[in-house]
Amino acid sequence: MESKDAKKESVESTKSIQSIVPRLQSWDPTATAEVIESLGETTLVVRADKLRRICEFLATDPDCQFSFLSDITPVDNFPIEPRFELNYHMLSIARRQRLRLKLRVSGQDPVAPSVTSVWPAANWHEREAFDLMGIRFEGHPDLSRILMPDDWEGHPLRKDYPVEGFR
């Protein structure tokens, strides 16, 4: 009986994730540049200047409630430009849904707006992205290295950084 209910719920949740996109577009028609549906996950590609406002909307809007930031994953697509992408994995506990925001960041001057004002959890995630990928976050309260030593040179997770390190 329970398994039936769980299945029904998951079907409903996959249905209603579609409603997030129209909800966001009715709020701001130019909010998302692209919507990707792949492997059961919804990804919204957003522009840097709108990121913080969209995050605020998604976190606080009663129809979205993505109040829980799971993770921020930086990816290096060297040598393709824009070189970096930031994946924001967020979770709505009330709606039982996950959503991914994708922000593309240029390799020349990797800067992204900080979302620590929306989710304090972003603090360490952004420090990690800064430390290992070299992406700077504007508006971050304490942007410093977190895993590597303070005097380390380079950003180890970049694709042009050798696996064994520089010798």
Place this chain on the structure above:
Amino acid sequence: MPTTIETATGPAQTMVLNMGPQHPSTHGVLRVVLELDGETVIKAKPIIGYLHTGIEKSCEAKTYSQAITLTDRIDYLAPLSNNLCYCLAVERLLGIEVPKRAQYIRVLLTELTRCASHLVWVGTHAIDLGAMSVFLYGFREREEIMRIFEMISGQRMMTSYFRVGGLALEPPPGYLERIQQFIDRFPGHIDEYETLLTQNRIWMARTQGVGYLSIEDAIALGVSGPLLRASGLGYDVRKFFPYSSYEEFDFDVPTQTAGDCYARYQVRVAELRQSVRIIKQAMEKIPSQGPIRAEVPGVIPPSREEMKTSIEGLIYHFKIFTEGFAPPRGEVYQAIESPRGELGFYVASNGSPKPHRVKVRAPSFVNLQCLPKLVENRLIADVVACIGTTDIVLGEVDR
């Protein structure tokens, strides 16, 4: 009532104290910089990275199956949870359905892992606060679980038993009887720990009202697992986003509302009992016969028998173990409920046999962010209780 003390250089200032990285109660190499006014902590700042080994970078240089051995070493108290999460992520990239028998064995073993991890937690947390006997009892049962893992996978800790598409080996004959013997005795042992701690006056004094975390702070800081559930929100990935057939199991998600160290202790002990329930159901469900690996030629290695008797099997075996397999382009974020909270693996494929990017959403890393909230404006003696109660594994924090 703060009283100002005159020293040789004027009125006394606050003191900065380095706790760690070498400190027995930090469970590894965590350093906490504490600003103290007398015995009261005014500000705390966790400093991490002393155990950073670059596992995410190493994964990019290995094939998909080689990277499994690295995932064991992220959270060394729950290696099978890491194996499971990584394998589920890669299986979703490949679009593979794992046979039911393998799914149930995965559930069985990850729940045993949860028991082992919580036993280490309750033991070390109690020893931090001065109760030695629980540690000895807890490790007695953990040893049993380690021996079960050794029997099934050949390894006590770094099992690497879950592989993409199923399991590494057919479990040995008699493994279910062995687990049955353990699980029959285990609830009695949980009662034993509870007799030592739950109503213990010293234990209650050291943990009740200590390290309070409100539910709003917990959500804002991304805290998950027993910490979040002890603050009153029953978010459990096994219930919210079932994986590996968890939707077929009947279990409760224990929650508390007090949000202090004692509530977290209660939640974890209740989770031990729920794990026993799941293990019992899994043992009934596991069919005695059946495949333990999906059949996907070119991706999942053929059986030993097939490799030695058919030419296709031999070719696939050779190709998989020399080149590896290449999932189609794509990216997935897979989350599971590890003993510490929401463990997530982001795996991106660029169509080559090596992952383009592997990112671990380590629950310990995120949960540690709430430490300043727990200890600020409390006594320095409570810092030990608060670090213990977050149940961090530094291998996972630093990766």
